[in-house]
Amino acid sequence: MLKVNEINVNYGNIRALKGVSLDVNEGEIVTLIGANGAGKSTLLKTLSGLLKPKEGTIEYLGKSIAGKPAQTIVKAGISHVPEGRRVFANMTVEENLELGAYLRNDSAGIRQDFAKVYELFPRLEERKKQLSGTLSGGEQQMLAMGRALMARPKLLLLDEPSMGLAPLLVQTIFRIIEEINRDGTTILLVEQNAHMALSIANRAYVVETGKIVISGTAEELQASEEVKMAYLGGH
Template sequence: MLKVEDINVYYGAIHALQGVSLEVLEGEIVTLIGANGAGKSTLLKTLSGLLKPKTGDIKFLGKSIAGQSATSIVMQGLIHCPEGRRVFANMTVEENLELGAYLRKDHQEIKKDMEGVYERFPRLLERKKQQSGTLSGGEQQMLAIGRALMSRPKLLLLDEPSMGLAPLLVQDIFRTVEEINKQGTTVLLVEQNANQALKIAHRAYVLETGNIVLSGNAAELSQSEEIKAAYLGGH
C-alpha cells in the first residue's frame, strides 16, 4: 500500500531523514519506534505532504505522491492524525468531526460515519455540542482519531496517540487502533510507548537519528535484547 524509497529530508541544514526506506502492506499495523528527535514525526509529515523530500520517492497504492499537496494526498485516502491532537479548540466536537469530512460530498455516508464515530466513542456523543478545548486530553485524542476517520482513510498515520494520557486511557486508545485496523483500515503508528505499540503491530521499524536501524516482525522485535534495553525499560 505504501512504499517509501530512500527518502532524504532536510530542515534547513539539518539532515532529518537519511535514506529512509520502508513499506506498509494493506491490512497491517506497522509501528515506527524511536527516541524523541529520531525523525518519526518528520517522516509522517513527509508522507502526508506537509514536508517535501529532497530526494527519493513515496508510492501510495502504486502511484508516486512525493511532492504532492497535502490536499491531494488526503483525497487519495492517506490521512494523518497529528501529534498533540490539534483539535480546533473553539469549535464544537461535532464541527471538528464535520471538518474531517470537508473534502467529501456524500452527505448520507458522512452522516453514517459520524454515527459510527459516536458509537465508537460514546463520550464524544455526550459532548457533541461542547467546545473541543474544554475536553480532557483523552477525549481530545478520541476526537482527533474520530476526525481522521471521517476522511475515510485507506491508510491512517497516527502520531503518538497515547502521549500524555493516563495508563487506563492508553489501553483504550490502543484497543481502538486495533479495532480500526480489524475493520479494514491500514495503520502506520508512531509511538513512544514501544511496549504497547509492539503488542498490537504486525511489523515494526526502529528509527535512530534519521536512519532505520532495525526492522522486522513486531513480536520478535519485542523479544530482542537490543530493543528491550533501549525502548522497553530493560525488561
C-alpha cells in the same frame, strides 16, 4: 500499499531523515519506535504532504505522492492524526468532525461515518455540542482520531496517540486503534510506548537519528536484546 524508498528530508540545513525506506501492506498495523527527535514525526509529515522529501520516492497504491499537496494526499485516502492532537479548540466536537469530511460530498456516507465515530467513541457523542478546547486530553485524542476517520482513510497515520494520557486511557486508545484496523483501515503508528505499540503491531521499524536501524515483525523486535535494552526498559 505504501512504499517509501530512500527518502532524505531536511529541516533547513539539518538532515532529519537519511535514506529511509519502509513499506506498509494493506491491512497491517506497522509501528515506528525510537527516541524523541529520531525523525518519526518528520516521516509522517512527509507522507502526509506537510514536508517535501529532498530525494527518494513515496508510492501509495502504486502512484507517486512525494511532494504532492496535503489535500491531494487526504483525497487519495491517507489521513494524519498529528502529535499533540491539534483540535480546533473554539469549535464544537461535531464541527471538528464535520471538518474531517470537508473533501466529501456524499451526505449519506458522512452520516454513516458520524454514527461510526460515535460508536467507537461514545464520549464524543455525549460531548458533541461542547467546545473542543474544553475536552480532556484523552477526549481530544479521541476527537483527533475521529476527525481523521471522517475522511474515510484507507491508511491512517497516527503520531503519538498515547502521549500524556493516563494508563487506563492508553489501554482504551490502543483497543480502538485495533478496532479501526479490524474494520479495514491500515495503520502506520508512531509511538513512544514501545510495549503497547509492539503488542498490537504486525511489523515494526526502529528509527534512530533519521535512519532505520532495525526492522522486523513485532515479535522479533520484542525478543531483540537491543530493542529491549533501548526501548522496553531492559526486560
